[in-house]
Structure formats: structure tokens, C-alpha cells
Amino acid sequence: MAKKNIGEMSFLDHLEELRWLLVRSSAAILICATVAFFFSDFIFNKIIFGPKDPNFITYRFFCDLSNDLQISESFCVTELPFNIQNTEVEGQVSLLIWTCITAGFIIAFPYMLWLLWNFISPALYEKERKYAKAFVSIASLLFFLGVLFGYFIIIPMSVNFFATFTVSPDIKNDINIQSYISMIKTSVIASGLIFEMPIIIYFLSKVGLVTPDFLRKYRKYAIVLILILAAIVTPPDVVSQVIVSIPLLVLYEISIFISAAVVKNKEKEKLNA
Incomplete structure (x- = not known):
């Protein structure tokens, strides 16, 4: 059935389109999760447990950098004194399923963006609909950059901090596998979604909910929030917080x-109308 023009669609038609968006997105996630299942050994041993290894690439990079700059050797990770354990009967089965689903979500994200674009495209001008490939490509790139940032920057910092932090030498860190995996999933997906800030600002500016003047006016508050967020997800040292804060501040400036640009184009359209 041909897709109706937005002016011809009723509220129920919109709900039907949204329902199929969710159905297709869920199907894509499940298909990608099935593919991830066949690579589960690599996902667990190389990706998920990678930051548990003192020789992980991030630890080596920061150690070499600190040596070159002749700053604190605390960036050199020599050991991560903690064990990972499972304490639930069905824990590892549940862990395998939800890890594959998470991997499926990440892999299927570009396709879900394409579905989202098709859902909102009837509300756009004809010339704006031609930007589908650019939207999906840029939004996917930002998401994957965020995922990589979360995996290679936030997670190693968090693992190193929590593995070495102790209130007493009599307490050993035997970390529950569910807690460890939850930190991994939350960090990478949250980082990926946060990196979508420019895309979100674009659409908010299109509908008039956000303006560059508003973003400039509240820039100082945004900086404070970004620093607080960086302090939450990183160890309590200034260098780590700065490393996490810089990309977020850059994204905020790009969003402005x-x-x-969106507001300027809208003003040109009004003058030409």
C-alpha cells in the first residue's frame, strides 16, 4: 500500500506507522543479535573483558603519553586487582542473551535511523527529504564515535578506578558479572546517544524549540552540567574529567x-516566500 501524504493521515494512521517502525526495529535488533550470538566468544573475551587486561590499548596509550609528558605515573596500569564472578543460577544464560541483544541494537542502529527518517520525512519539505542518506550517515557516524569513546575512554577509566579503589586492604574486589556488564552497556550506549546531540539540536531548531541565542545564553550552565557528568563517569581526578569533557564541549559548540545555520535558513525562506 502506498504511503499517504501527511495531510491525509489520521491519528490512527500515524500510530500504525509508529507500530511498524517499532516492529521493524525490533526485528532488525533480533536478527543482528542472532548474528552476534555466533561471535559471542569474541564479544566476551576480546571486547567485554578487554578493559580488564592491563595491556589494553587505552592503558598503554595513556602510560606512554604520561611518560612522554613526564607527568604522574598513575596513568600506567600494571595490574587490575579484581575478579569477576557469577552469583546467579541462570546468570550466564541471561547475560549471553542480553549482551547479544545489546550488540544487535548497536549494529542495527543505522537501519533504525533510516526507519525513523522514513517516519518523519512526510512532515519535511520536499528538498529536505533528499537528505536521507546524509542524515543516516552523519547520525550513524556520531553514534559509533560515541560508542568508541565510551568503550576506549570512559570504560577503561572506570574499570581502573573501581578495580584499584578500596576502603580497606582486607576487602577484596570480587565483582558480579551482571554489574560489570551493566557498566559496559550503559557506558557505550549512553555515550553513543550523547554524541547525537548535534542531530537532536538540528531537529529542535527546525521546530523552533531551540535557538542559537538560547544555547549561547545557557552555555555556562551547559559547561557546568558537562563537568558534573564527566565527574560522575570518570575517576576523581582532573585530567580524566577534562579528557571526557572536551568532546562533549565540542559537540555543544557544534550544536550552536x-x-x-537552521535559523538562518528559516529566515531566508521567509524572505523568499
């Missing part, structure tokens, strides 16, 4: 530029 995007919002300004």
Missing part, C-alpha cells in the same frame, strides 16, 4: 553552529 548547527542551530544558527
